[in-house]
Amino acid sequence: MGALFPPLGVIYPLKSMRDSTKIIRSSLTPAVPGEPLHSGPVFAAPYHTPGDPSEAPYTYARSHNPTWTELERAIGQMESSSESGSDRGPGYQASALVFASGMAACTAVFGAVLRPGDAVVLPSNAYFATRVLVQEYFTKMGIELRTAPTANNAQAALLDGAKLLWLESPSNPTMEICDISALCEAAHRAGALVAVDNTTSTPLGQRPLALGADFSIASDAKSMTGHSDILLGHVAVRNPELRAKIDQWRTLTGGVLGPMEAWLGLRSIATLPLRLQRSCENAQRIAEFLTTRPEVESVLYPGLPTHPGHAIAAGQMRYFGAVLSFVLRDRAAAETFLSKSKLLTEATSFGGITTTAERRARWGGDAVSEGFIRMSAGCEAVEDLIEDMAQALDAVQ
């Protein structure tokens, strides 16, 4: 299978290994005495290209870079599925393409797939920038936009004649869940391709391609790299023709990932299994704690058995994620809580090793109440976080 996707030169027999082993070993260099264990970033614009350029693995850095290749190999491994693994269905080899940001990755899929007259079905609660991008630009180029909420698989009703179904589960920040396999089957029956924005889960938490999607997309600035210091994104596919289209879009539009960010990304994802496990355990403990507090009107986390999407989430996710949301009475309650907390860093985005929280309504754009807080559990000791949140909630009256 590996031969389908240049430049995936698989060097280790990783297929049968577990995720942590695969990820940590995927960027190890061959054991040449005196060579470093891992390569550094490769800074280049043109590469030496004597004679026939088709014989040079790298020619010009808008098309390819060896540091991307390493990162893409590592992400491709995560997005792939082995027959022996716990995913549904037969094993497959995925191929990943890296981008300068999550939005560059999303735009590549819309741009490569949609043509005038096509219809795209988005979640009505999709990531804000995704919604605005389609509304402000793609609809003005003759694309029809249809929207329905993530919950209750409501997007299934809009598939007739559609070209692309776009899913986000869990949705952000309201944490709604849809059944990805069921929606992929319905979309494929209707002749539509399916893209899943898998940013909140990462491919270790949920593998959209194994659930039937054609594209797995993410902003890797969030949980995937987890240090709140770089922007990057990726698109993963199983089909070589779709890969070629996305690759061509990236080369022609040219807003590509720099080698330094690619290298930082590669360093960061080696610890994803550790970070994800810790932050998701913390999120679960915090969600359970919040349900015991009278100041909290509701807690939205798919790991809670009371969450309406819990059963579906448990069937398709291996971790319920680091992000949770909860609702305090009003704006004043939320602002008091955030200002009294000493450990919750007030910032947007999510998925970092540092626990962050924010009152979402301060941005406008999301259909949430004034007291709605989105929180991203980090990797601190959860007892400290809970103690801190308890004293901050005590101050909310």
Ligand SMILES: *Cc1c(COP(=O)(O)O)cnc(C)c1O
């Ligand atoms: C952050 C985010 C994006 C956009 O990613 P950037 O790297 O900021 O461009 C897209 N989708 C979701 C769900 C996100 O959270």
